[in-house]
Amino acid sequence: MTDYSAFTPYLEWLDSQQDAMVEDLIRVANINSGSYHTEGVNRVAEAFAELAAGLGGEVSWHEMPAQEVISNQGQKEHKPLGRALQISKRPEAPVRVLLCGHLDTVFPKDSGFQQVRWLDDKTLNGPGVADLKGGLILMLRALQAFENSPFADQIGWDILFNPDEEIGSPGSSTLFPALAAQNHVGLLYEPAYADGNLAGERKGSGNFSVVVRGRAAHAGREHHLGRNAIRALADFTSALDDLNGQRQGVTINPGFVQGGGPVNIVPELAIMKFNIRLERPEDEAWCLEHIQHLQNDINSRDGLSLEVHGGFGRKPKVLSPANQRLASLIRECGENLGLALEFKPTGGCCDGNNFAACGLPNIDTLGIVGGKIHSHEEYCLVDSLSERAKLTALILFRLATDTDRDWLKRS
Ligand SMILES: [Zn+2]
CATH class of the missing domain: 3.30.70.360 (Alpha-Beta Plaits)
Incomplete structure (x- = not known):
């Protein structure tokens, strides 16, 4: 049995970060980052690079190849994409974790949906507040809590902020095989379902x-x-x-x-x-x-x-034995926080599909709790920022301290 008491001070610190996370989320969600609005996507990437500065990782920027699309006149067109941002730390650590989320949204530069507003004092409505900027905000805070702890030397990590998930990751998926090969597990920050549950298999x-x-x-x-x-x-x-x-x-x-x-x-x-x-x-x-x-x-x-x-x-996301093991670890972390998390199959797709196809066990809905994504009613339940940040921090603490690491070996 894991003794969770050693993790408590770091989880309490995350509670103290709630208001700051809301403030940061409003700031980044108010910057339009429709997938083809490359200037906006790059501005959001720079905002996240600043927010991640305290983590002390090594920063690299990746230019993306243009996306080839068939125009409505039947011609091939090339659409430029924003840059991907990668931040990496401790490449030699015994356990390596990929943390990933996208910078882009489905709302183009000229969309009528541009600004964040409060629906009530617990609910924020705005472009990308759930899908997926809220997830990126809480992921960075969780990682900061982990880095502040004495367990940090056990885990090395890569963060990938990719610019093109909403259009199928045509550019950034070229980065996935190498990232999958150098990590043991993946944590991705698509929103949880509105009832708080997570996604399992995906079509x-x-x-x-x-x-x-x-x-x-x-x-x-x-x-x-x-x-x-x-x-x-x-x-x-x-x-x-x-x-x-x-x-x-x-x-x-x-x-x-x-x-x-x-x-x-x-x-x-x-x-x-x-x-x-x-x-x-x-x-x-x-x-x-x-x-x-x-x-x-x-x-x-x-x-x-x-x-x-x-x-x-x-590719379809089929849960491998290692992926099921990761899911049960996450379920235990949830229980410790008073969350009864279930994993539900879905017809929707995300980068979790691609990483699973590259052999990386991953859970891909570790972001905020919210809903109505891809519509002007998209919302985030703001209390889930600290709640799900604690979930990610606990996952990292467990991965750092569990002595059974056999399941992390690549087949
Ligand atoms: Zn998304």
Whole structure:
């Protein structure tokens, strides 16, 4: 049995930090950091670099490659991304922990949702207060409490603040394999559920764009010479949607369509975007095979071509034995704080998927308690700042003092 009394002074210090955490959260949430607002993302990164200065880690900045996207005109475009910030300490420590959270939000520079306000004296409404700036604030305080303790020499850590999670981490995921390899466990700061519980298994996800090109012709004079891109795309989309229900846990959602122009012209261009969610890694091959088959069908038609771009950016998160061990350690830490934490499966994805796929056991909802994320009603229950900071601090204390470390060995 762990004697938690040695940790008490550091947990009490976190209680004393509650008001300061709220103040810091309001400041960073009032800076817009929509994923493509790179200047705002970089400003938020700099604010966090300042907040982390007392930790004494080594700071490195990573430039991200631009994201390749398919425009609504069917062209490849490159969108610049903000910088990732990494802070690292004690690379040689016996236990190494990755702490990770994203700087970006889903609210663009010109969003109508820009400022934080109080809904009542316990509830803050604002862009990113839950997803995920509140989590970053409490993570840094928890780490400070740990660094103030005599147990600190047992754990080395990397913090990754990444700029592009809300668009699938196209740039920052290139950093993940090395970070996964040099750490034993990952703690990620997506918000907990509104009832305080945490996420366990997660579905995998892929985003795809389809560009169909046909041939334009006058709809009255030479209709027979045209090749209708909209018709071909409609056939493809119907057949794709018919795959729903054919394989356990796989869902396909055509979610965007655009094409054509004046109705007296046979349309030569049509574009569709779709998302796939799946439960098992082997489902990916099943999906890709079917997509290929549907694509071949269109490409075999005279005068028509169909390109598919994109892929599976998030692997399904399956809880490995080491990941289950980490979850039970976290459940025990919760019990010590009077929290009955449950781990619930979800169809949503985050960087926890990618880190699990890189072999890093991780729990990814250690941020604040809140809800209605990705909407203008996003909120954070502010008391959870100190509550969840204490949870993270306890996790670190346990990882530093538990004598059984066999489960931390990489398979
Ligand atoms: Zn998030």
